[in-house]
Amino acid sequence: MRWGWAIAVLIAAGIYAANHYDVGAGRLLAVAAPKADMLTATFPFCGDGRRVTCVVDGDTFWLSRVKIRIADIDAPELSPPRCEAERIKGEAAKSRLRELLNAGPFSLTAGWRDEDRYGRKLRTVTRDGRSIGEILVAERLARRWDGARHPWCN
Structure with missing residues (x-):
């Protein structure tokens, strides 16, 4: 009888993993997707003053006084770039993120970790079910986040 329960648990775990793991990218998918894109704001670039809603760089922005780091990129x-090539690509990523955030309603989804060590909320940003981070990756303005920083300078 104990084997029956063990087999049932293994089957359930396999079904869960098959539905929540992206084999090609080697990462867990969001467990629950938002029902609709409901967040919207006008995002300027952040300046030296108080930050309420603005874009800091290609993977960080403020929304209603909450600092958000895009979790998947x-x-x-x-600040500071390590070379001119990183600065140029960083400015392009920042501009594109601003454009994407200002394009219409979006959703924020928390992952397994709520904040990073700097106190930024870690969120995946999606519109119509598509990750804005993945758009930046496809356009070569960002990389998938693998837990380590990699140089942008050659």
């Missing part, structure tokens, strides 16, 4: 650094 890593974009080139702007």
Whole structure:
């Protein structure tokens, strides 16, 4: 009888994993997708003043005084960039993120970790079920986040 329960648990775990794991990318998918894109705001670039709703760089923005780091990507650094190539690509990523956020309603989904070590909320940003981070990756303005920083300078 105990074998029956063990087999049932293994089957259930396999079904769960098959539905929540992206084999090609080697990562867990979001467990529950938002029902609709409901967040919208006008995003300027952040300046030196108080930050309420604005874009910091290609993977970080503020929304209603909450600092958000896009969880599924890593974009080139702007403060400070390590080389001119990183600065140029970082500015392009920042501009594109602003354009994507301003294009219409979007959703934020929390993953397994709520915040990073800098206190930024870690969120996947989607519109119509498509990751805005993946758009930046496809356009070569960001990389998929694998837990480590990789250089943008050659």
